Amino acid sequence: MALMHRLAIKAARLVWRVTAPRTIGVRALLLDREGRVLLVRHTYLPHWYLPGGGVKKGESIEAALHRELAEEVGIADARIERVLGVYHSRREGKDDHIVIFVASAGGGAGDGAASTDALEIEAAGWFALDALPATTSPATRRRIDEYRSGATGLGSW
Template sequence: MALAHRIVARAFRAWFWLRRPRTIGVRALLVDPHGRIALVRHHYTRFWYLPGGGVNRNEDMGSAVQREVAEEVGIDDAPIVTIAGVFHNRREYKDDHVVLFVMMVDADAAARLHAADRREIAEARWFAPDALPDTVSPATRRRIAEYQRGATGLGTW
């Protein structure tokens, strides 16, 4: 399954290189009562990321982030607390705009965290901000540091 995801990811990068589409994405800084942050690792990469994905046509960003959190980590009742930033991402040849939402969960919801879509998500786990794995993506590490400082993020993802 991981090989198929890698092949599809490469095909998308080639398409993005040719078309250079403008996309809108959302990410969730999902925080539990202990201040831990939910991260996911996809089958097709070694890095840990914040849950999230693309905004579908005719879908608002708030609904998109709630859908992505439910699809990736199985939590469908996380309220949005605030927007932590709006970023521009030009990786993979896209013109991608990413909105980062802070979402808080209670202990019951935190206990339900799991890799909900096993075809896409290899692992989903809670991490203390001061005990992140070495393989957290650089952008994810920056977003968590900004959140800890209370900063609103802007600029490059």
């Protein structure tokens, strides 16, 4: 099943290179009670990332963030605290704008993180901000560094 998902993503990226659609995405720098950040590892990418995804037509940015957190890691009670930044990416052939929110997990979220979408999410885990996995994506590291320094991010992904 993961192979089919990887092939579908590769096909989508080929279409995006031709059509260059404008898209908007959301990601959460989601923190638990201990100040650890939640990261996910996708089935079709080699790195750890902040959880999130695309905003669907007719969906608000806030609703998209809550939907993505529920779908990817089963967290339905995250509290949005602020916007960390808005970034632009042309990396996959899309004209993509990504809104990063700082949010806190409610309830017992820090007790464990579970992938709820086995087709997309291979693993999920909480990590100390100063002890990220070696394979954390460079952009994810930049967003976490911005958060730690108190900066508001803008510009390129």
